[in-house]
Amino acid sequence: KNQVEQSPQSLIILEGKNCTLQCNYTVSPFSNLRWYKQDTGRGPVSLTIMTFSENTKSNRRYTATLDADTKQSSLHITASQLSDSASYICVVNRDDNNNDMRFGAGTRLTVKP
Amino acid sequence: EAEVAQSPRYKITEKSQAVAFWCDPISGHATLYWYRQILGQGPELLVQFQDESVVDDSQLPKDRFSAERLKGVDSTLKIQPAELGDSAMYLCASSLGQAGGTTQYFGPGTRLLVL
16 A cells, blocks of 8 residues: 555646645655656656655745644645646655655646636 | 756567666766656656665566666666566656755656557
C-alpha cells in the first residue's frame, strides 16, 4: 500500500479558477514534504519543501500547507493558468538524507480556457 | 540554468534486446538517482549513487538491470534483456548531496517502449 495518497487522481478546472490538491501520508518518521510539478514528458520540478515545523509556504501562485499532526498536506493554486496543466506529485522524505523518499502517484491537473 | 541531461529521449526496442540510458548530472552534484515512472504513477527509486558508490539499489532488479557511475560524474543504466513490463519513463535526478533539504533536479527522462 502506497504510504503517500493523493487526491483527486485528476482534476479539470477553468482558467482563472482556484483549486486545491490533497496529500495524505502515513510515512513515519517524517523529515520533510515536497510538492513537485511534472509537465507531460518532462521530469518533475520542485515547487516547495516543508519541514515538520512549517505550516504554510508560498511560491508565487502556489501555497502549500502541512499539518504534521494529521499527516496531511495541500497545494492550493490561485488564479490558474493554462501552463499549470501538469501532474503534481507529493513526496515525503523519511529521514534527514534523501535516501528514503516516498512518492505519491500524483494529481493530473488540466486547466481549460 | 544548469540542467540534468538524459539521452535518448525516446527508445523503442523489442523484448529480449538490450537498452542503455545515459545521464549527465548538474556539474558538482555528488548524488545521482535513477527512477522508473510507470504512466499514471509516481517515480520509484531504482538506484542512488553518492559519487561513484552505490548508496541504495534495493529496488533495482539486478537480474536484468545494471547501473554504473564509474568516474562519479555521468551514469549509465542498462537493461538486458528488456521485458514488456519495462515500458516506462526512466528519470535521472541529481542533487548536491544527500541531506534531506537538498533539492533533487530531474532530467527530462527517457521514454522506453518495449514491443
